[in-house]
Amino acid sequence: NAGVTQTPKFRILKIGQSMTLQCTQDMNHNYMYWYRQDPGMGLKLIYYSVGAGITDKGEVPNGYNVSRSTTEDFPLRLELAAPSQTSVYFCASSYSTEADTQYFGPGTRLTVL
Amino acid sequence: GNSVTQMEGPVTLSEEAFLTINCTYTATGYPSLFWYVQYPGEGLQLLLKATKADDKGSNKGFEATYRKETTSFHLEKGSVQVSDSAVYFCALHTGGFKTIFGAGTRLFVKA
Numbered sequence: 637n638a639g640v641t642q643t644p645k646f647r648i649l650k651i652g653q654s655m656t657l658q659c660t661q662d663m664n665h666n667y668m669y670w671y672r673q674d675p676g677m678g679l680k681l682i683y684y685s686v687g688a689g690i691t692d693k694g695e696v697p698n699g700y701n702v703s704r705s706t707t708e709d710f711p712l713r714l715e716l717a718a719p720s721q722t723s724v725y726f727c728a729s730s731y732s733t734e735a736d737t738q739y740f741g742p743g744t745r746l747t748v749l
Numbered sequence: 750g751n752s753v754t755q756m757e758g759p760v761t762l763s764e765e766a767f768l769t770i771n772c773t774y775t776a777t778g779y780p781s782l783f784w785y786v787q788y789p790g791e792g793l794q795l796l797l798k799a800t801k802a803d804d805k806g807s808n809k810g811f812e813a814t815y816r817k818e819t820t821s822f823h824l825e826k827g828s829v830q831v832s833d834s835a836v837y838f839c840a841l842h843t844g845g846f847k848t849i850f851g852a853g854t855r856l857f858v859k860a
Contacts, residue, residue, distance in 0.1 A: 640792060740785075
């Protein structure tokens with residue numbers, strides 16, 4: 637039981653490049669989330685999903701896209717990377733909407749230069 | 750709106766010292782309060798929680814009491830160990846999909 641896994645761990649992008657951050661969970665959770673954490677700030681919700689085929693915007697969705705074709709996978713897409721997207725990205729999953737049921741991945745540190 | 754403020758780090762302590770990490774919140778309604786911990790190279794994991802005023806959450810020697818009168822949820826441990834070195838996040842949840850996290854406090858414990 638690996639929990640929530642994220643790849644890559646680190647990535648450097650040039651302005652305007654695109655990439656996909658991968659997130660996979662093996663706990664059969666319906667709910668999945670993407671957060672970003674900027675230096676000195678708390679985690680901000682980017683997108684979330686309540687099940688395969690259903691996604692919705694969180695607090696800071698601009699510049700990102702998501703899809704949820706399976707229960708296990710919830711990739712986050714950056715189409716035109718900008719320096720403002722330099723951050724640490726966390727994926728999480730849960731079996732309910734209660735905050736104490738969220739399981740987090742180890743994070744992806746992204747730098748856009 | 751809802752918010753969480755926690756003390757800035759890093760906090761550096763010697764082993765067996767007493768730990769306090771302050772957390773205060775602003776919220777409408779009756780939030781649940783949480784402390785998460787992130788060990789090096791790992792994701793956040795729930796450390797403890799409290800769901801109503803005067804509740805005390807505890808786990809692994811850590812404690813925090815939900816104080817509505819002071820809107821606080823300070824994390825304490827009587828005797829820290831090197832293995833407690835991590836980043837600690839205070840958070841609140843008022844329902845739905847939104848959890849409000851503090852900025853995190855990094856703790857270093859020296860042997």
